[in-house]
Structures are given as structure tokens and as C-alpha cells.
Amino acid sequence: MRQNLQVQRQMSPVFNATRRNRNIGTVRQGHGQNNKASIPWPALHEREWAELIGRHEVIKRVVLRRDLFFIVEDNYGGCAHACSIDDICYLLSNLPPFDWYGLGIFVLRQPTEKQRILKPAWGRLLYDADLGTLSGREILRGPAIMLEAIDFDAKLVWPRSPGPDERAELERLREDGHQIIRDRRSCTVSVSRESVRATQLYRTLFHEIGHWVDFSEKVRRPVDDGGDFSELSKAYFSRPIREREAFAYRYA
Helix, strand or coil: CHHHHHHHHHHCCCCCHHHHCCCCCCHHHCCCCCCCCCCCCCCCCCCCHHHEECCEEEEEEEECCEEEEEEEECCCCCEECCCCHHHHHHHHHCCCCCCCCCCCEEEEECCCHHHHHHCCCCEEEEEEEEEEECCCCEEEEEEEEEEECEECCCEEEEECCCCHHHHHHHHHHHHHCCEEEECCCEEEEECCHHHHHHHHHHHHHHHHHHHHHHHHHHHHHHHHCCCCHHHHHHHHHHCCHHHHHHHHHHHC
16 A cells, blocks of 8 residues: 555656746736737838828928928827917927927827827927828928827826826826826826817927927037037937936926
8 A cells, every 4th residue: 555655656746837837828928929019000111100191281381481391181080180380380480499490390190099099199209200101102301390189088097196207297287277087096187179289389399399409409519510420319319218308398
């Protein structure tokens, strides 16, 4: 009897990798990597997704004797542009011209549904945009500021316990006129055309121009004095994002 028990004890502990490997079914082993949501665009397309423009109209304006080009994309999916070309031109005419020297393209952009979900933004600055259509036709090239079309019926959901940066942004959104409702799980931001216009026109536009001022001071003007663009640009973008954002917030 004892001999049979000893034999069973020796034979029973068979190595089972599926029971011992704790990484099975987790991100460490690659679970979910193949079906991770991403913004689609043609793999062989030379332009990034933000540079692809749909149906649009190009409008030329002159502000402080400078030619400006506005690309206005058609809206769909319940979205609309909160700012007008006249709004942007008026603000630029009251800014120091030196600050936005070199900026000549402004895009009232229509994001796709996936872009609104995965890369939401009030606006963005492209330091050297190559704007074109999906068919490959070039529209304009150069530094560009984009203001995104917004669905005014959408709700923006924030964490219930935001960090310091998120709390500061929520306070700025409240000052812009957005409604902020807190519950047990999250903070919900309700937007309107007026509150979005306040955010994009008086904060986002100035914020992106602030990034351009920072870039001009640290890259463009030193290059004009004989500096190496590649090295200066690398040093600029290697700075912490928080430092660059702080400069843009101070400017705005």
C-alpha cells in the first residue's frame, strides 16, 4: 500500500504550462494587441491622418497685410464648427503680428467618428503640415492650426478623481461656460455652441499660437542666425511635454 502511494506521488506532479503561466491572456503575452482600436488611413499614404482633408472649401483672407488661407471642411455626424473665419481674423488682427509670423494656414476640421473617440482635441498645431485629399491631391503645405468640429450634444466624461492637471482643465472648462456634473463614478461635461466657441477661440487658438511662439524662439529664429534646424528641432521636441504645455498655457 505504501509503495503504491509513493508511486502515485512521484507520477502526479506533471508540469502544466497553461496552469503555471500567469501571463496567459494578458497584455504581457500580447492579448488584445491585434484588435487594438486605431485610427485607420491608407498604409501607403504619405500623409498622416490629421493631414487628410475631406470635402472642403479654401478661402483666402488678408489680415495685417498677410495672406491667410482657411480650409473649411464640410460637417457630418452631428458636428459643427463653433468658430467662424471672421472670429479668427479678428483675434489675429489684435495679436502682436510678430507672434504669429509664419502661420498662414487655419483649418476648420471635421474629424471622423474614430478620431473623435481615440484622439479628441479642441484643436492642434501642425508645425509643417502637408495637407491633401485622400486621392492624393495636395491642397496646401506649411504650419497650420486646426480647430475641430464638435458634436454639441455629446458628453465629455472625465475621471471622478482627476489629477492636478485635469482639475485645472476642468476649472478652465467651467470658466468657459461648460456644465460640469459629478456623480459617484465620473465627471460629465456638457457642451454648447457658445461654450465650445469660448474654449476654442479664446483658449485653444491662443494656446496653439503659444506653441508656435515657443517653437519660433527656440528653433526658427536660431536657424535664421545660422543654427542647425535638425539639432534645434530635436532639442525642442525632446523637452518634457509638460514644460511645453506650461509655456502655451502662460501665453494663452
